[in-house]
Amino acid sequence: MEAASDKTMEQQEQQSGKKRASWLGQVMKFVIPLGVTVGLCWPMFHSIDFNEMIAIIHDQCNFWWIGFGLGLSFFSNFFRAWRWGIQLDALGYRVPRHILVYSIFGTYAINLIFPRLGEFWRTGYVAQRQKAPFATVFGSMVAERLSDTVVVFLILVFTCLVAYQHIAAYLGQNEALYEQAVNAVTSPWLWLVIALCLAFAWWFLTRRSTPGSIFAKAQKFVRGLWKGFSSIATMPHKGRWLFFTFCLWTCYFTQMVVAFQAFPFTREAFAQHGLVAPLLTFVLTSVAMGVPSNGGIGPWQWACIFALSIYSIGAVDASAFANLVLGCNTVLLIVLGIVTFIAVMVDRRKNDKLQVANEK
Secondary structure, three states, rough: HHHHHHHHHHHHHHHHHHHHHHHHHHHHHHHHHHHHHHHHHHHHHHHOHHHHHHEEEEHHHHHHHHHHHHHHHHHHHHHHHHHHHHHHOOOOOOOOOHHHHHHHHHHHHHHOOOOOOOHHHHHHHHHHHHHHOOHHHHHHHHHHHHHHHHHHHHHHHHHHHHOOOOOOHHHHHHHHHHHOOOOOOOOOHHHHHHHEEEEEEHHHHHOOOOOHHHHHHHHHHHHHHHHHHHHHHHHOOHHHHHHHHHHHEEEEHHHHHOOOOOHHHHHHHHHHHOOOOHHHHHHHHHOOOOOOOOOOHHHHHHHEEEEEEEEOOHHHHHHHHHHHHHHHHHHHHHHHHHHHHHHHHHHHHHHHHHHHHHHH
């Protein structure tokens, strides 16, 4: 009896520990992004004249260009939804296009409040709506996001090549920053860390593990991610998938080009440097979106301000541009999110009525 009681108490303690760890993990998921957002926005607004920034937006901005850019942002979501639909079709789940569009709009709206939770929401929404396994739908979503990471990396490499002179000229004017960049790239510690990471990855994937252990589950998860990503190369209609990927990222980039026409100082940078100026701004802000924050708020503006500073645009002007562009996009996502969740509720009620009618 005492042994059984001790075992029960031990199990209860383990469950309690798991609950505390789970609760702490959930809190950290929300607290860290919020801390990043506030921590980056506070010094940005504290270091500039806010009234001057508002005056620049009011007096110098051509809002027709901003509206045109928002239209491109709106349509880019359709390309993302249709691209994901091709992956789900390959898995045997034909999801209606309007449901896919709802899932994308809802994802971005939720990410504004709870970063990264939007991806889980859209996975659960589509899986429940189509009665598909959550893990299968989740794997396709992860593959879709990984493909975006690859695209951003390729654009980054291309941008570094075409904008090399601009970056080098900027670093040349800032000797301290130039020395830091050179020291970082040439540091043996950097290459040692890279070599160790590659060695660990090879050891991790090739090491034999005990079936059912945490290590084995981690290996299975990583291999599953790779399988989901690599399946893009063998799935049907991959040409169409690549076309939608091209359209998606073309919309993103074109939105930045269009936004450059909204202010005289960005128009001047565009006239002097051509597409390289918006391209460099676009790629740096795209990389910044990988920083955990609420909808990119904070990292996006800082990356944009830094990119514009390379073209000798002052901090207040750059802040006006960055905050207006991201602010308008955020408002658009909020509006689309509200409309989406209303549409989702209406769709669920229709499905419930159909299910009741079929049961009768």
